[in-house]
Amino acid sequence: MASNCKLTKHGSDVFEDPTFYRSIVGALQYATVTRPDITYCVNKVCQFLEKPLNSHWKAVKRIIRYLQGTQDMGLTVKPAENLSNLPIVAFCDADWASNIDDRKSTSGACLYLGPNVITWWSKKQQTISRSSTKAEYRSLALASQEIMWVESLLKELQVTHQTPIIFRDNLSTVAMSHNPVLHNRTKHIELDLHFVRDKIQDKTLTIKHILSEFQTADIFIKPLPNTQFITLRNQLRIQDCNSID
Known part of the structure; x- marks a missing residue:
């Protein structure tokens, strides 16, 4: 687009x-x-x-x-080097009030299990967010829920994994998820979203900041210039089958 x-x-x-x-x-x-x-x-x-x-x-x-x-391009899947301790990494982002008709935000994310992306989505949020932080935090909660589902599946399959990591390019969202004091100023955010903080305190989830140019989830929330689109497409491991050995 x-x-x-x-x-x-x-x-x-x-x-x-x-x-x-x-x-x-x-x-x-x-x-x-x-x-x-x-x-x-x-x-x-x-x-x-x-x-x-x-x-x-x-x-x-x-x-x-x-x-x-x-x-000739498609999603590339390759074996993980170590099946005993698979890394779970997610990238998520939100485009605040991007819909010009109803001013609802768009959430996007992708989740990697080992070297492969296994799930991704682009969704319009159901409610209107009055601040960009609220839209970003809602996207973070959705990615956390998806990670919980993947963890339950891996547990059923008896596959061990590392502590999941979610990368965000919004510093205020990262700070709010780590600092419980900030939550007193954001009571307008629904309580069911605050389970993210609880998972961080339990050390079952890690939230880290990432620069915007490396935020893979940008490809799921807005149209991008050609150069940035191709860069993020490569990060999703979408490759030309003719160039694969």
């Missing part, structure tokens, strides 16, 4: 065949199973299934052209 693309549901240029639009977008949803690089843009065009406009269809055609030009 073009980095300056701002899609909205308001407009008079109604697409002439909404059923065709829905069928194409539905097919693109299946492609996200192995192509996390198109997760954000597919999630975005899915928000206009009720009344698609020509501007939405233009964005869909851009996705199709991108897939046509990268048919």
Whole structure:
């Protein structure tokens, strides 16, 4: 998706065949199973299934052209070097009030088990956040929940793992998750999100800051310039199959 693309549901240029639009977008949803690089843009065009406009269809055609030009690329999976103590690393981020129609934020994250990315998502948050910190913290809580699920699965399979790490590029969110004093000033954040702090105190979860240019989750929350998009796509281990030994 073009980095300056701002899609909205308001407009008079109604697409002439909404059923065709829905069928194409539905097919693109299946492609996200192995192509996390198109997760954000597919999630975005899915928000206009009720009344698609020509501007939405233009964005869909851009996705199709991108897939046509990268048919040989796919998600690379390789064996872990040490199965006895697998690292669990997650990257999560949020784009505050990014939806110009309802001003809801977008959460995005990806989770690595060993060298491989095993789960990823791009979701519009269900409620409106009055601050960027609240939107970021909600995204952090969602990633923590996903880690808990992966941990329970590994425990059932009797696979040991390291203490999970979540990387954030928002310093205020990292500070708030570690410092319980700051929570007294953020009572507007729902209590069910504060389990993140409890996991940190139990030493079952680690939250670390990362520079924005290395934040892999950016690819799931907003359109990016070509250079940054390709860099993050490589971090997701999406490679050309012809270049793999």
